[in-house]
Structures are given as C-alpha cells and as structure tokens.
Amino acid sequence: MTRVIFVRHGETSWNLDKRYQGHSDISLNKKGVEQAQAVAKRLSTERISAVYSSDLMRAAKTAELIAMQHSLPVISMPELREVNFGLWEGLTYEQIMATWPDELSAIYSKPGTICIPDGESFDDVTKRVEIGMATCIKTHQNETIVIVSHGGAMRVALCNALGLPIEKIWSLRQDSTAINVIEYFEGMTIVSLVNDTCHIK
Secondary structure (H helix, E strand, C coil): EEEEEECCCCCCCHHHCEECCCCCCEEEHHHHHHHHHHHHHHHCCCCEEEEEEECCCHHHHHHHHHCCCCCCCCCCCHCCCCCCHHCCCEHHHHHHHHHHHHHHHHHCCCCCCCCCCCCCCHHHHHHHHHHHHHHHHHHCCCCCCEEEEEHHHHHHHHHHCCCHHHHHHCCCCCCCCCEEEEEECEEEEEEEEEEECCCHH
C-alpha cells in the first residue's frame, strides 16, 4: 500500500484577487508562507519517505517547508502542475466571462472535453497527473509520501480515487494548504481525508 498525503499550496496574491493562475509561476504571499509553515508543523510527526511537488514555485515552496521537517529533498514533478489556463491566466472570472462566456460556462459543465483557449482540457490534466501518480505509487510501495500540488490537479486525483466522472471536479472543495489522504492498494483506492485545514483555523 502507498499512502499519499496530498497538500494544496499556500495562498498567493492571485488567489486573493481570484485570478486564474494555471501555469503562471506566482509565489506565495505572506499569509501563504504562514499557511505552509502551519501545514509543515502539522505533518512533522508523520513518517514520510518522500516529498514530491509541482515545479511551480507556490507548490515548491510549500513542499520545501514540509520537507525540511523530515530532512528530505523536494522531488520536482511537472506532471503535478495546475491546469494550463492559457489566455485566461491572470484574469478574473468576470474578465473571462466578458470575452469567452461560452467557453467559460462549458469548462464548468463539461470540463473534460472543452479545451481552454491556448490551454488544456481537464482530460489533458487527468492524463498527466495519472502518469505522475503512477510513478510515485510504484516507487513507494508500503510507504507514506507527500505530494504538493494545485486545486485543479488535486480535484482530478480525488475524482479518480472516488470513481467520479470529471464533471464532478467542481463539487470537491480545495482550500489553501488543504490536506487530502488517499491510500492505494493493489488497484484499490481508499480516501480517508478530504480538504482538511484544521491547522490554519
């Protein structure tokens, strides 16, 4: 069995402004660093064998603070990146709706099949996250690992684990530094924790 502790990155200024981030490499803000420190302290008593992270700095910094508690390096994995929001990155919902109303509405109703302008569909995200996850699980049999990623990518992993269609991704809330725990055992998955943020409340 591989036990995966998924952690969403801490807050950024774009999170605060409700801007779509995607592959834009935005750093944690002051509150985000404090959140990352809190989740690192929360996980300090876990027996963790490895810490993986998206290569975007908001996730990498969160992962670094967690890894420091265990004297571990952070293993960078681009497959764990957020969905590529293409032309929408840096914009708010209202700004996107003003120019791409049909496409934006479709992303919330048919996220698997609709490709964001100059970006990805959530089917694309699912495929690359599955590749990254398969590597982690195969490498760490009978171990506990941490994976620091993003709201969209983590929703995809949870949908896969729960056997939910990709259209349900928006039904799964993921707050800053939320902890999710999924156990992978011989083709079976057990979800034991979702969107736990008690360390920052």
